[in-house]
Amino acid sequence: MNPTHWCSWEAFLGQEWRCNDNGYVAYRNFLLRRIDGGSAQSTPSNSGRWAPSPVHAILSEADSWNYMRDLRSNSGVLNQAISIGSKQSDTERHVRFAEPAYSFVGVHCIFDNCKASVTILKFGRANSDLLAYGAADGSLMVCQVSEPPSVLQKMIGHSKNITDFDFSSNNQYIASCSLDKTVRVWEISKGTCIRVVYGVSSQLCICFHPVNNNLLLVGNANKEINAINFSTGRVISKLNFDDAVTALDIDHTGQFIFAGDAQGYIYTVSVNSHTGSLSRTHKNKSSKSKSPITTIQYRTFSLMARCPVLLSCAQDGNLSFFSITTDAKGYLTLICSLKLASRVQTIRASFCPLLSLEKGEFIVTGSEDANVYFYDLARPKNSCVNKLQGHGSPVIGVAWNHGENFLASSDSDGTVIVWKRSKTS
Structure with a gap:
């Protein structure tokens, strides 16, 4: 995997999900795999699960490619993920300011x-x-x-x-x-x-x-x-x-x-x-x-x-x-x-x-x-x-x-x- 993309992906995981033209993107594959154990922690009664903190999600290289593949299917969210590690554009700042209720x-x-x-x-x-x-x-x-x-x-x-x-x-x-x-x-x-x-x-x-x-x-x-x-x-x-x-x-x-x-x-x-x-x-x-x-x-x-x-x-x-x-x-x-x-x-x-x-x-x-x-x-x-x-x-x-x-x-x-x-x- 390209190291630059991996760093950007980690930066993406650490970001809040905010309003953009592509919508919020959750970790669909991760959620579907939560029954395998993973890093999700259960309560003592096993009745509810914490979703893992995005910044602490640890992914294998294969999992990372799966996520990247899923992101490609989300009409440009991959490009957003790659660019988040760099300085935000004026458009991104405007969206976050204009519709804070969608964060x-x-x-x-x-x-x-x-x-x-x-x-x-x-x-x-x-x-x-x-x-x-x-x-x-x-x-x-x-x-x-x-x-x-x-x-x-x-x-x-x-x-x-x-x-x-x-x-x-x-x-x-x-x-x-x-x-x-x-x-x-x-x-x-x-x-x-x-x-x-x-x-x-x-x-x-x-x-x-x-x-x-x-x-x-x-x-x-x-x-x-x-x-x-x-x-x-x-x-x-x-x-x-x-x-x-x-x-x-x-x-x-x-x-x-x-x-x-x-x-x-x-x-x-x-x-x-x-x-x-x-x-x-x-x-x-x-x-x-x-x-x-x-x-x-x-x-x-x-x-x-x-x-x-x-x-x-x-x-x-x-x-x-x-x-x-x-x-x-x-x-x-x-x-x-x-x-x-x-x-x-x-x-x-x-x-x-x-x-x-x-x-x-x-x-x-x-x-x-x-x-x-x-x-x-x-x-x-x-x-x-x-x-x-x-x-x-x-x-x-x-x-x-x-x-x-x-x-x-x-x-x-x-x-x-x-x-x-x-x-x-």
Whole structure:
């Protein structure tokens, strides 16, 4: 190997992954080989793995050539790697200054103890350390991502795919739903199931009411949203729809539920925070297709819309961005949309609220090509602004922690990667 290239490669490993025309480049081969031992260190419980510090990665000459070969396939990243050892160009300095929010220091840790596809993952409410993820085998893991990363609880009870879960406001409980037709309530500190609510169809989406945490809202394949009393497990009210309710979220006041169905419609539902009574106020078509909605996410404010906003993601790859009226009806107005490739997997998307304090409206989503993509909905012609590479199979779930210094992503092989953003001024 050319010694000059080797020195430049070492310099490249020591750099942060920053915004550039080619996206973030992780060590795909290294991550795929992590099960061989390598230099990745496991926690004592073998439940989480530290990603090795880039500057300390020791590579054989054969491995180095493999990395260089992979870099060649990334449309010019090899040239960037070779040039990093020298003085940066004015263009590079401008990119780093212009978009500091896109700087990542790399992989913070990896959880690879799940044997089935990780279908959904979320961080605890207002919490930067607590991460949970549910899998297709019915298992639900609760982890900490701080030093050292580890699995705190493995909660077993569901017999089929976990479709959704939500943390209570104080992060003491998790409510989960599944294709096994049940809703389960878990006490996190003990890792035990304290309540099971049986349904007649697959339970597809769930959330705690933000004002009244004794109220659970659950969408199911029986074309219903059920309001369930958390303490008793009783269904106190229900509302019927035209098709299976596949995704939902609720506004911060607890006044409106936004629900997506299997035909691509999005409904605004009024909810009484005291009695749990539900009433439909508005029906909106998210796109021209009849594809199931996989993500509904509410956000309190957007600089672009100057009002509350809603993100929807459909199975066919349609992303839609709505403004929400602040009157009593909660009407949705489509601001912009983005068409991505159709998916076989139920792939989810998320707002990037802190990144959206920059110019634009940014979202992050998984993809069946095993990458994590960042899009700016304000750029219809050049919407893809970056990507993270590191997974070896389709990326299904994405989630930010409180403060957005960690981004977690999960794939169909059961791997969860926690990416760490760099500190920016």
